Amino acid sequence: MYIIQNAMQNLLRNKGRNLMMAAIIFVVIVSSVVALIINNTASGVINDYKTRFGSEVYLTVNMEKVIQESDGSSRIARPTIPAEQLLAFASSDYLLSTKMTAGGRGNSDDLKAIDEDKGPGGGPMLSMGPVPGGGGPGDSNLSSIPKTRQYYYHLFANQYDDFESGSRELTEGSRFPEKSGECLISQELLENSGLAIGDTIKINSDINDPGTGPGDETYYDIEFQLTIVGTYQDLTDEYGNSMMENAFTNRRNEIFMYIDDLASVVTEGLMGIDVNATYYLKDPDLLEAFTAELRAKGLKETFDVTTDEASYNAIVGPVVAMKGISLTFVAIVLAFGAIIVALLASLAVRERKYEIGVLRAMGMKKSRVALGLWTETITITAFCLVIGLAVGGFAAQPITNILLDQQVEAAEQAQSNSFMPQPGGSGPVAIGGGPAGPTVTAGPAPGFFGQTSAETIKSIDVAINLETILEIIVIALVLSSLAGLIAIRRITKYEPMKILMERN
Amino acid sequence: MTTILSLDNVSYAYEGTTKNVLQNMSADFETGLVYTIIGKSGAGKTTLLSLLSGLDVATDGRILVGKASLKKINRDTYRSRHVGVVFQSYNLLTNATALQNIVLSMSISHCPQKNKKAYAYALLKKIGIDRETADRKILKLSGGEQQRVAIARALAHNPAILIADEPTGNLDKETEDDILNIFARLAREEDRCIIIVTHSKRVTAIADVVYRIQDGCLTAENG
Ligand SMILES: Nc1ncnc2c1ncn2[C@@H]1O[C@H](COP(=O)(O)OP(=O)(O)OP(=O)(O)O)[C@@H](O)[C@H]1O
Numbered sequence: 001m002y003i004i005q006n007a008m009q010n011l012l013r014n015k016g017r018n019l020m021m022a023a024i025i026f027v028v029i030v031s032s033v034v035a036l037i038i039n040n041t042a043s044g045v046i047n048d049y050k051t052r053f054g055s056e057v058y059l060t061v062n063m064e065k066v067i068q069e070s071d072g073s074s075r076i077a078r079p080t081i082p083a084e085q086l087l088a089f090a091s092s093d094y095l096l097s098t099k100m101t102a103g104g105r106g107n108s109d110d111l112k113a114i115d116e117d118k119g120p121g122g123g124p125m126l127s128m129g130p131v132p133g134g135g136g137p138g139d140s141n142l143s144s145i146p147k148t149r150q151y152y153y154h155l156f157a158n159q160y161d162d163f164e165s166g167s168r169e170l171t172e173g174s175r176f177p178e179k180s181g182e183c184l185i186s187q188e189l190l191e192n193s194g195l196a197i198g199d200t201i202k203i204n205s206d207i208n209d210p211g212t213g214p215g216d217e218t219y220y221d222i223e224f225q226l227t228i229v230g231t232y233q234d235l236t237d238e239y240g241n242s243m244m245e246n247a248f249t250n251r252r253n254e255i256f257m258y259i260d261d262l263a264s265v266v267t268e269g270l271m272g273i274d275v276n277a278t279y280y281l282k283d284p285d286l287l288e289a290f291t292a293e294l295r296a297k298g299l300k301e302t303f304d305v306t307t308d309e310a311s312y313n314a315i316v317g318p319v320v321a322m323k324g325i326s327l328t329f330v331a332i333v334l335a336f337g338a339i340i341v342a343l344l345a346s347l348a349v350r351e352r353k354y355e356i357g358v359l360r361a362m363g364m365k366k367s368r369v370a371l372g373l374w375t376e377t378i379t380i381t382a383f384c385l386v387i388g389l390a391v392g393g394f395a396a397q398p399i400t401n402i403l404l405d406q407q408v409e410a411a412e413q414a415q416s417n418s419f420m421p422q423p424g425g426s427g428p429v430a431i432g433g434g435p436a437g438p439t440v441t442a443g444p445a446p447g448f449f450g451q452t453s454a455e456t457i458k459s460i461d462v463a464i465n466l467e468t469i470l471e472i473i474v475i476a477l478v479l480s481s482l483a484g485l486i487a488i489r490r491i492t493k494y495e496p497m498k499i500l501m502e503r504n
Numbered sequence: 505m506t507t508i509l510s511l512d513n514v515s516y517a518y519e520g521t522t523k524n525v526l527q528n529m530s531a532d533f534e535t536g537l538v539y540t541i542i543g544k545s546g547a548g549k550t551t552l553l554s555l556l557s558g559l560d561v562a563t564d565g566r567i568l569v570g571k572a573s574l575k576k577i578n579r580d581t582y583r584s585r586h587v588g589v590v591f592q593s594y595n596l597l598t599n600a601t602a603l604q605n606i607v608l609s610m611s612i613s614h615c616p617q618k619n620k621k622a623y624a625y626a627l628l629k630k631i632g633i634d635r636e637t638a639d640r641k642i643l644k645l646s647g648g649e650q651q652r653v654a655i656a657r658a659l660a661h662n663p664a665i666l667i668a669d670e671p672t673g674n675l676d677k678e679t680e681d682d683i684l685n686i687f688a689r690l691a692r693e694e695d696r697c698i699i700i701v702t703h704s705k706r707v708t709a710i711a712d713v714v715y716r717i718q719d720g721c722l723t724a725e726n727g
């Protein structure tokens with residue numbers, strides 16, 4: 001097609017002007033490439049963390065509201081969420097998954113505990129904090145506690161972290177409890193008790209109504225009839241992190257049960273068996289809707305529904321800031337780029353008015369003249385695009401490093417200037433005094449978690465991807481089309497004779 | 505001989521002016537004849553040509569191409585297919601070579617020639633531009649050479665009507681005669697309609713009809 005051919009010839013005929021045009025488009029494209037690469041990579045990182053940190057829901061006690069509702073009564077009962085509610089919450093459509101866990105304590109006449117001679121542990125206050133001291137048989141604290149309220153065994157359901165991390169392993173022929181009435185115990189406990197897989201044991205436990213305080217508890221005894229479906233090999237230290245050494249704290253005496261067995265016995269206000277639920281939203285943005293649903297299902301106002309925003313903010317804060325900068329940058333570059341391209345196109349048409357007049361005088365249609373000019377711009381743009389993508393791709397990483405370093409530094413400075421010990425730690429938990437104990441909340445509190453896992457992102461690897469390339473192509477097309485449109489507008493304003501006569 | 509172009513009571517005033525440069529002009533132009541238009545400088549010769557070549561439209565009256573009003577047909581097509589114009593100031597693409605000017609014009613006019621370059625070289629040679637000159641940019645050609653390239657461009661697409669504004673003003677007598685021979689042959693042998701604005705007696709000598717523009721009016725000279 002002669003129009004394209006003529007456009008190419010024109011490009012070569014007017015090297016100076018075209019090089020200037022190319023230089024400007026090149027700058028716009030390189031800047032956009034860099035900014036878009038940063039922006040898109042940052043978006044990816046942010047989304048990744050958002051789903052990782054933003055989707056895990058915490059139901060935490062809002063102590064401020066608890067105190068408000070207590071009517072000045074001296075004894076404030078920490079609110080609990082009944083297990084049946086926790087289970088009802090799990091059926092929400094907003095959830096990707098739910099992890100229910102439970103924990104309790106018990107005794108069994110059918111078992112012989114490891115370190116039985118070191119005595120039991122636990123007690124009514126167990127859940128508020130273990131009884132201090134050695135925990136031996138002659139312990140003064142324990143002596144005041146009735147024998148049946150002293151425990152040798154931890155009961156767990158769905159708490160398999162150690163198995164995942166590899167510090168515990170199922171022995172051959174073993175499996176986890178899959179239905180009601182099944183349990184998993186340690187290989188040592190099995191051998192110590194002279195039992196075998198498939199045997200049935202009876203476990204006694206209890207739950208209690210704390211009443212008005214210590215001494216006022218009402219105990220309800222529970223009995224579990226359990227078949228041993230497997231054993232585990234414990235590769236960890238017997239006492240783990242516990243300060244006390246007794247049968248109760250010995251990790252070989254931990255019994256894993258089916259979740260429903262342990263959870264279903266708990267009703268509102270009863271303690272002794274803790275049921276926790278961790279909910280994972282399909283999308284962090286569903287939090288509000290999910291909260292509304294929980295309220296409708298009976299979640300008390302004394303509980304807050306939150307995600308781990310603090311950790312999320314601390315981690316991705318600098319990346320978000322950098323993304324903001326890159327976005328602003330793109331906007332500015334594009335705005336200026338568009339203005340400059342528009343001006344250049346306008347000037348080009350003016351400068352080439354005579355040429356256009358000649359073409360029109362020879363009977364070339366306006367649309368074809370415009371197509372020719374547009375072809376020239378597109379060619380320059382395409383040329384700049386290829387080089388711009390390459391140069392921008394190389395420049396993106398060092399620029400990212402500089403930007404992110406600045407943001408990390410700024411974030412750290414802000415953090416050290418802040419009175420808050422942890423970033424964003426203004427949640428309701430702080431009022432409760434110390435991290436909310438896992439025993440009363442449905443999941444760990446944000447602050448608690450945030451401190452341990454919030455490691456700010458200090459570097460990200462940027463790379464050009466298809467999305468970025470497509471965006472750049474669209475931008476380039478829009479820019480050159482803008483130039484083309486301006487050319488067409490100007491051309492249609494002139495009649496060929498008038499253009500030619502103006503020159504004469 | 506058929507009437508190919510007619511002026512029907514045409515008047516023209518430049519935009520923003522009130523005085524009519526052309527006043528109630530009527531005339532017929534036939535194929536197979538050479539017309540010359542004479543008149544004083546500033547009389548309105550170029551203005552009339554711009555109307556006849558479809559570059560501008562009459563303020564009043566009609567210009568007919570065959571039987572169709574120029575206002576009603578596509579003037580781009582008219583310019584590119586049916587009329588060839590040699591401008592007083594050539595109006596060539598100065599940054600392009602002589603050859604490129606011709607080839608581009610042929611492309612715009614959708615000329616059927618397969619090898620446009622060869623055709624253009626041959627055409628240029630006919631009016632005295634050799635290959636080396638043809639490959640030079642217009643800016644690097646003499647005034648006479650430029651004028652000849654402009655003539656070649658107007659002829660390149662074999663138009664039925666050739667309109668030329670002082671086409672020989674910058675040429676020596678010998679070259680002028682060559683060009684005039686070409687024009688005369690086009691009219692007589694190929695039945696074209698040739699309209700030439702000129703001050704030159706040598707040009708009027710080959711004309712079949714001579715029109716004079718005076719005080720905005722068009723009158724045929726007897727002779
Ligand atoms: N764009 C314009 N606007 C207003 N008046 C114009 C314009 N172009 C030409 N004129 C005037 O119109 C009249 C006719 O001009 P034209 O160019 O047709 O003369 P001409 O006969 O070709 O003269 P010459 O022999 O010098 O080429 C002149 O008086 C000129 O000044």
Ligand SMILES: [Mg+2]
Nearest residue numbers: 549550592669
């Ligand atoms: Mg003139």
